[in-house]
Amino acid sequence: MVDMTTIEGLCKRRGFIYRSSEIYGGFNGFFDYGPLGVELKNNIKAAWWQDFVQRREDMVGLDSSIIMHPNIWKASGHVEGFSDPMVDCKESKLRFRADQLFFAKVEVDSETIGYVSVLEDGAMQKEAEDKAAALKRKLAKQGSLGEIVLKNYMDAKPFEYELIPSPATGNAGTLTPPRDFNLMFQTYVGALRDETAVAYLRPETAQGIFANFKNVIDTSRVKVPFGIAQIGKAFRNEITPRNFIFRSREFEQMEIEYFISPHADWKKLHREWIDCCKQWFVSIGIPADALGEDIHPQEKLAHYAKACTDITCNFPHGLQELQGIAVRGNFDLTQHQNASGKALEYFDEAIKEKYLPHVIEPSLGVDRTFLAVMSAAYAEDEVPNDKGEAEKRTFLKFHPRVAPFKAAVFPLVKNKPEIFDRSREIFKRLQNRWNVFFDATGAIGRRYRRQDEIGTPFCITVDFETVEGNGSVTLRERDSTKQIRLSVDEVVKYIEDAGA
């Protein structure tokens, strides 16, 4: 597997991805897609939209706003769930969730001799009492130990932060006060900057779908089972964005909420979605053997989820999640129905029954898909140069469907007007249909290599035979470097048949 540094370097050098705000020193967790990157990214999104929305009868699309009513995030659980106050131990460098850290005052004959701390678990009361007894022995105090009353660290008084020992080291004074790490970006809507004006940038696109569920069933004649798909930006204030675009603070998701009857065989449908999504990855050039499945064990699932399977992919930094496919029951619709007070039930004509549909949620990161496509496409081989010596070649074997340029057109030489003009004509013709590139600079071999490195599947060269002979051109194939002679009409068909 190619390493991340190589991918990052290539992305930068060829204009796929730049670090955001680079002229100001960069901005951690944000990236900009350059001229080739935006093409590849758009092609990935278009392929997904075509395959999952336009070419299916049971799917419709949606594009909801990024900033929505703040109550949506309260109902979905994001306001609470995405903001866990954390406590750092400055000595051991460990970090704890404040709500899972407990402490108690230790008293002997009503005199406070110190504090003990424990992490939340079933036996924490006994652990705290043992620690208190140990502390009493250590300080050689006589008398009777007072009752150990555990309190949550969140409820500690400011002066107590200095006195509570770290559960990791037992030493006091090393813990920080609880600090907020809200993963949602906040902003204010309207002129006033008070609590009532707080709004959030969405941390996922899914809630926009749930919030519009009633609108869609009322206006688009869909019948369960059906899905709503959405592609859009999402924002998470990640503590440590890392691994290039794999985890960033602003990213793009392609999400589906597929609504099914509560009586449906969800296990079977879940399996079908997993297979369907995997096939789609293969169809855009990610090899099947790079993909895996990570089935979440029951105890790791959110309380409302019935199952969740991640489709994993072999990334430069290891086997990591590419797409999560969860079976979520009807938790979200229930939450929004209760919070909004609006009935969101669907009336199923077939069985004359009203219900809140359950959902299967395939959720995919565009940027992760980009990285997966890029890594899978990266290849090196050796090609003989004009002296017949083998020379290293770097190329991207993109599937024609996602390749930024579908083809490049070259005049073999640029100082022969007939050849040059003819190549411009052919270029213009192809450009009407596809994103194609024209290059007349440098030796022909150099032009081929430049296209190889940005993953252009075909190069079309106009030579003397084109203008003096039967008008045929050469079509050179990227992966094999083989050339064939074709008429221009045949070239169009060839590119079309390749799936561009």
Added chain:
RNA sequence: GCGGGCAUAGUUUAGUGGUAGAACAUCUGUUUUCCAAGCAGAUUGUGACAGUUCGAUUCUGUCUGCCCGCACCA
């Protein structure tokens, strides 16, 4: 967020308390009848902000970013 390392052109790098040098890439011209050729020329850099100094890319500090670990996270 914590600890450690790092920061010179688009990339890889050399060097210095006194005007920063190369290779590759890019661009122009020329040449070229199919795989990074040749020739001539050109553009581009000390991450940012302070401090010490007559003078800082070099020394010091702060910030920013990157890499590695921890922690966190889907």
